[in-house]
Amino acid sequence: MAGFEHPHSHGMLVPTAHLELPFFDDAHRALANGLAAWTHAQHVDETDDRVACRDWVQRLGAAGWLRYCVPAAHGGALPALDSRALVILRETLAFHSPLADFAFAMQGLGSGAITLAGTPAQQAAYLPAVARGEKIAAFALSEPEAGSDVAGMRLRALPTAGGWQLDGQKTWISNGGLADFYVTFAKTDPDAGARGISAFIVDGDAAGLDSSAHIQVMAPHPLATLTFSACALAQDALVGSVNGGFKLAMQTLDIFRASVAAAALGMARRAFAEAVAHAKGRQMFGQTLADFQLTQARLGEMSALIEAAALLTYRAAWLRDRSPSSGAGTPAYTAAAAAAKLTATENAQKVIDMALQLFGGRGVQVGNVVEHLYRDIRSLRIYEGASEVQLLILGRQALR
Known part of the structure; x- marks a missing residue:
């Protein structure tokens, strides 16, 4: 299996225009810009997924990014888990490498219950090591x-x-x-x-x-x-x-649900960036692929699908952060997170499929970025609450 072709191979940077939206503050913008520059400089061989995951955890830990997975009292970067920071981290990492996103997310999800309900001894034994990348969760x-x-x-x-x-x-x-x-x-x-x-x-x-x-x-x-x-x-x-474990599992998943949407969003943004670059460079019938109105319409559709997913994702994270005590676990937040996960994962699947179609035969060639993304995106519609479960949550909320 070929390794993932990284964005630095053709100067592709994570887009940051969305950070000007009112959902984010200056600390989030600084985080996003710092992480975008850092990911751009990483070269990880992902031929062996297990070796690569271990490598990513160590790199993310050494650079301080895993500190966003635990609260400040245990070596974390912020006083409490911040949903918008998690969203920015996952969107940026997933744009660069879905495996990097996976490695990051699991440190948070795997230690979340200890953050929420662990004894001081449990928290001291595990959380600082998670934040440093020394223990894989x-x-x-x-x-x-x-x-x-x-x-x-x-x-x-x-x-x-x-x-x-x-x-x-x-x-x-x-x-x-x-x-x-x-x-x-x-x-x-x-x-x-x-x-x-x-x-x-x-x-x-x-x-x-x-x-x-x-x-x-x-x-x-x-x-x-x-x-x-x-x-x-x-x-x-x-x-x-x-x-008390069921409630604890649900609370942990609740914190990270908007970040799953963000991972899908990062993958969709990457596929879109690849498609735009390909359309501008690909010569066909004496002009570029981008000169065809069909191509322009397709890129327009991809853009709208991404923007819709982005706004729902950022709104869900903002709702949770605005008041962690009243935000998390409320019907409004649960519905917002469900809408975000459903829309972002389903839209990303469509966007990546459209991008692959624009690439034609190259799109299905193993080792091509969009081919990799096409396989990567599929599981996000299943894990941490399948699309059908999100639809049920939203339907029940509507009937209330």
Whole structure:
């Protein structure tokens, strides 16, 4: 598998005009400009996705970008997790490399529950290391029979004399087999549905945890199935309260939902930039591809799809940041985040498909940027709340 062709190979810079929108302040603009310059200078060989992810985590940590994944009290850059900063980071990284975005996002998602509900000891043991890129984080929620239906999970956590014992499976786990720890959700009361789930920190080298079953997907990312066989955990592995895990998982996903939209947006912006550059340079029938009205109309449509996704994404992040206590978890924010994720991921799929069509045969050639993006974008319509789930959220909100 060829590595991702980076934007510096033809001087392509992340667009920044949208930072003038009133959703952002000067700190966000400075962050975006600094990150755009930094990503432009990175050359990571992504031939092996696992090696590349480890490389990205180390680079992002060393440069200080992972400090936006944790609060200032634990080595973070800002007093609390800031949705707009996460959006800027993910959009900018995804424009440059979807794998860089993935590496960044998982540090935040994998440690989010510890930030929200961890004990001071848990926070001290994990969060500073996450911020420095010294510990790779993972979020273990999905199971073979429990994807969108989280309450259907079967991984069992039984209380023991010394703590807990985990038995069962997780799958589709990002950073599986790579992570230093997994925030793992398990059933502590199997008859209570969503109200019987608890969260635990499981170190990657825990006895009884097998993370060797790697999953190959169309856009290579480190994924694995985790098998827990009499996996013994100490009492202090529990994150938050017993049976409080479902709410914790939802709160964590809530923080990052707008940032998934931003990752899609970054990929769409990159495909658009590639398409514009190609249209200007490609000679056809004695003129450039850009001279054809059909091309202009198609680029116009791509532009409008991106702008619509961008405004919904930034609005959702702004709503959450405006008042973290009243913003997060409110029906208004939940609906805004659902609209953003749905629209940005679906629109990005359309934009990238249109870009590939403009490239013609080159568009499907392995190693071409748009070919890579075409594979990369597809999973975003599924993970962290499939498009169908977002539609249900929005439909129910409308009926209220």
